[in-house]
Amino acid sequence: xxxxxxxxxxxxxxxxxxxxxxxxxxxxxxxxxxxxxxxxxxxxxxxxxxxxxxxxxxxxxxxxxxxxxxxxxxxxxxxxxxxxxxxxxxxxxxxxxxxxxxxxxxxxxxxxxxxxxxxxxxxxxxxxxxxxxxxxxxxxxxxxxxxxxxxxxxxxxxxxxxxxxxxxxxxxxxxxxxxxxxxxxxxxxxxx
Amino acid sequence: xxxxxxxxxxxxxxxxxxxxxxxxxxxxxxxxxxxxxxxxxxxxxxxxxxxxxxxxxxxxxxxxxxxxxxxxxxxxxxxxxxxxxxxxxxxxxxxxxxxxxxxxxxxxxxxxxxxxxxxxxxxxxxxxxxxxxxxxxxxxxxxxxxxxxxxxxxxxxxxxxxxxxxxxxxxxxxxxxxxxxxxxxxxxxxxx
Numbered sequence: 001x002x003x004x005x006x007x008x009x010x011x012x013x014x015x016x017x018x019x020x021x022x023x024x025x026x027x028x029x030x031x032x033x034x035x036x037x038x039x040x041x042x043x044x045x046x047x048x049x050x051x052x053x054x055x056x057x058x059x060x061x062x063x064x065x066x067x068x069x070x071x072x073x074x075x076x077x078x079x080x081x082x083x084x085x086x087x088x089x090x091x092x093x094x095x096x097x098x099x100x101x102x103x104x105x106x107x108x109x110x111x112x113x114x115x116x117x118x119x120x121x122x123x124x125x126x127x128x129x130x131x132x133x134x135x136x137x138x139x140x141x142x143x144x145x146x147x148x149x150x151x152x153x154x155x156x157x158x159x160x161x162x163x164x165x166x167x168x169x170x171x172x173x174x175x176x177x178x179x180x181x182x183x184x185x186x187x188x189x190x191x192x
Numbered sequence: 193x194x195x196x197x198x199x200x201x202x203x204x205x206x207x208x209x210x211x212x213x214x215x216x217x218x219x220x221x222x223x224x225x226x227x228x229x230x231x232x233x234x235x236x237x238x239x240x241x242x243x244x245x246x247x248x249x250x251x252x253x254x255x256x257x258x259x260x261x262x263x264x265x266x267x268x269x270x271x272x273x274x275x276x277x278x279x280x281x282x283x284x285x286x287x288x289x290x291x292x293x294x295x296x297x298x299x300x301x302x303x304x305x306x307x308x309x310x311x312x313x314x315x316x317x318x319x320x321x322x323x324x325x326x327x328x329x330x331x332x333x334x335x336x337x338x339x340x341x342x343x344x345x346x347x348x349x350x351x352x353x354x355x356x357x358x359x360x361x362x363x364x365x366x367x368x369x370x371x372x373x374x375x376x377x378x379x380x381x382x383x384x
Contacts, residue, residue: 060333068337070329083326093329129321134275136328137262137285141252143335144368145260176336 004052005104008076013124023114023121027104032056032097038079039095045084047105051075054101055165059173060093069174072098072162078128099165148177152185196244197296200268205316215306215313219296224248224289230271231287237276239297243267246293247357251365252285261366264290264354270320291357340369344377 005027009020027050032038038056039045051073058071058079070093073079084091085108106114115122142154155175156163163171172182197219201212219242224230230248231237243265250263250271262285265271276283277300298306307314334346347367348355355363364374 060337062337066337068333070332070336082322083329086322129325130274130278133321133325133328136325136332137275140262140328140332140335141260143332144262144365145252145254145258173336 004076005050008050014120015118015124016120019118019120022118023106024104026110026114027106030103030105032101032103034097034100037094037096038103039081039084039091039093041092041094042090043084044088045081045091046088047080047107048085048111049079049095049106050104051077051079052102052104054103055098055162056095056101056103057098057170058093058095067173068176069170072159072166072174074162098170143176148175148181149185151175151177152182196268197242200242206312207310207316208312211310211312214310215298216296218302218306219298222295222297224293224295226289226292229286229288230295231273231276231283231285233284233286234282235276236280237273237283237287238280239272239299240277240303241271241287241298242296243269243271244294244296246295247290247354248287248293248295249290249362250285250287259365260368261362264351264358264366266354290362335368340367340373341377343367343369344374 005024006020009015009023015023028047029052032054038049041061053075055075056073056079057069058073058081059067059069061067071079073095079095081091081093081095083089084093088108115125142151146154152171152175155171168182168186169179172179175182197216198212201207201215207215220239221244224246230241233253245267247267248265248271249261250265250273251259251261253259263271265287271287273283273285273287275281276285280300307317334343338346344363344367347363360374360378361371364371367374
């Protein structure tokens with residue numbers, strides 16, 4: 001189970017073997033069943049989380065109980081609610097498994113210790129945060145400006161692998177359009 | 193002109209007088225006339241920018257030429273296109289003055305030097321980045337889930353000071369709704 005993490009770090013960071021061992025020695029492996037929650041609204045996000053296998057989603061709920069998906073987190077990606085984690089305050093969001101998944105968890109104190117001790121981990125973490133900001137901006141621009149058809153098209157191009165793994169209502173909840181609209185768009189494309 | 197910046201840093205950071213002097217000694221003051229651009233799509237974002245006075249907006253344009261506003265930057269706030277600045281690549285966004293404004297600019301090399309030399313500046317910059325991520329998430333959730341009425345209501349509550357300073361079409365471009373819809377919402381509220 002740990003090996004996937006090492007492959008990922010060797011491919012994406014400048015961390016050497018000794019530091020990779022040190023980082024993964026503090027990780028707590030956890031298996032999540034489909035639909036199981038890693039974090040619920042109102043709880044404090046206590047762990048930095050890396051997805052080894054599977055697929056998770058981060059979502060908020062509105063007063064009417066509807067779900068709005070901020071992020072999908074597939075294998076070889078990180079997930080957490082940054083605000084709740086940084087401030088150790090109750091979260092406004094939920095993180096749950098869409099598929100049976102395997103994750104690695106680092107308690108905040110441990111991960112903070114690693115960041116302080118390993119400058120290459122710190123600069124890698126900063127890169128990830130930056131990329132998150134860039135893609136968040138792009139996603140906001142799309143949410144503000146694109147038609148439902150354009151939103152779906154962009155999703156298909158950005159995440160072709162996700163289409164077969166996600167129920168349609170989750171794609172709709174990610175795009176901010178109704179299931180009815182999404183179904184109409186897909187049917188129109190099939191007819192072409 | 194510099195004093196505003198010192199007041200801001202003393203109120204919001206743990207920087208001492210010596211470090212504040214050092215930071216501001218490298219700042220280039222610049223005045224922007226209303227509608228003047230600080231950054232145009234296709235240019236590289238070369239400066240970390242602090243707004244002393246006035247109001248700027250960051251926006252993207254879509255193929256049909258319409259403008260979508262990602263951020264308003266009033267006095268005592270920072271602005272830049274992070275992706276273009278970090279990577280020194282052409283920007284996809286524009287930053288322009290809505291009012292006559294005064295800003296301080298730090299060339300990237302100078303600001304990077306300050307961040308490396310002053311740990312308190314670095315931790316202050318990290319705090320700003322984090323807050324940006326939290327508010328970006330909240331804004332995305334609103335963009336995905338809220339009705340036009342709710343979006344306007346949230347804007348009025350979050351930025352009461354902006355209402356009198358912004359033309360309606362810019363509020364609409366920030367909320368991702370049409371000017372017609374915004375006008376209808378405001379008229380309905382006045383009638384109540």
